[in-house]
Amino acid sequence: MESPSLNHVALLVKDIEEFIENNASLRLEMGKIEEFPSEGTRELYIGRANKTAKLLVMQAIGKGPYQRAFEKRGVGLHHIAIDVANASEFSNGLSGSGWNLHPCSLKTYKELGQIWLCKTGNPLIEVQEKQNIGDGAAFVEEVSIPFSSPSLCEALQLPTITIGPRFQISIQGNKIECDFD
Numbered sequence: 238m239e240s241p242s243l244n245h246v247a248l249l250v251k252d253i254e255e256f257i258e259n260n261a262s263l264r265l266e267m268g269k270i271e272e273f274p275s276e277g278t279r280e281l282y283i284g285r286a287n288k289t290a291k292l293l294v295m296q297a298i299g300k301g302p303y304q305r306a307f308e309k310r311g312v313g314l315h316h317i318a319i320d321v322a323n324a325s326e327f328s329n330g331l332s333g334s335g336w337n338l339h340p341c342s343l344k345t346y347k348e349l350g351q352i353w354l355c356k357t358g359n360p361l362i363e364v365q366e367k368q369n370i371g372d373g374a375a376f377v378e379e380v381s382i383p384f385s386s387p388s389l390c391e392a393l394q395l396p397t398i399t400i401g402p403r404f405q406i407s408i409q410g411n412k413i414e415c416d417f418d
């Protein structure tokens with residue numbers, strides 16, 4: 238099976254403009270801020286169009302899962318999105334890893350070819366089935382996550398995602414701590 242690829246790392250922030258201002262020194266290549274009223278979010282992709290592993294900055298602006306997550310856990314890592322060639326094959330390989338299939342997955346797989354993995358105390362994982370898995374240069378070069386168990390990290394089969402004491406990402410050689418609180 239083709240190896241999974243990191244599509245994006247999604248951060249939940251209080252205010253997108255404030256995030257941009259606070260990280261101005263990194264001279265990040267920004268996309269356009271888009272609003273998704275049905276999802277209750279404003280979103281901004283960071284990283285060149287031709288790169289994989291983008292940074293997605295999300296701000297909750299209305300009722301929905303993102304606002305609930307923000308009220309519960311505040312700012313920080315919300316989810317990691319990976320692309321796989323075959324989502325059901327990938328999820329079969331997760332047994333014993335500790336990941337659970339989020340109940341919304343039945344609906345999202347049918348509609349979008351997407352499943353969600355969850356485990357209390359860990360970021361959500363968005364798994365997107367794709368025919369052509371991106372193999373270009375990664376914008377987010379490394380991600381370190383305080384997973385509650387090594388098997389959760391290993392099951393993702395992504396060498397650029399590692400288990401570490403703090404949530405940290407590496408962009409253009411800069412290590413950025415993302416535990417904002």
Ligand SMILES: [Fe+2]
Pocket residue numbers: 245247293316318363
């Ligand atoms: Fe996402």
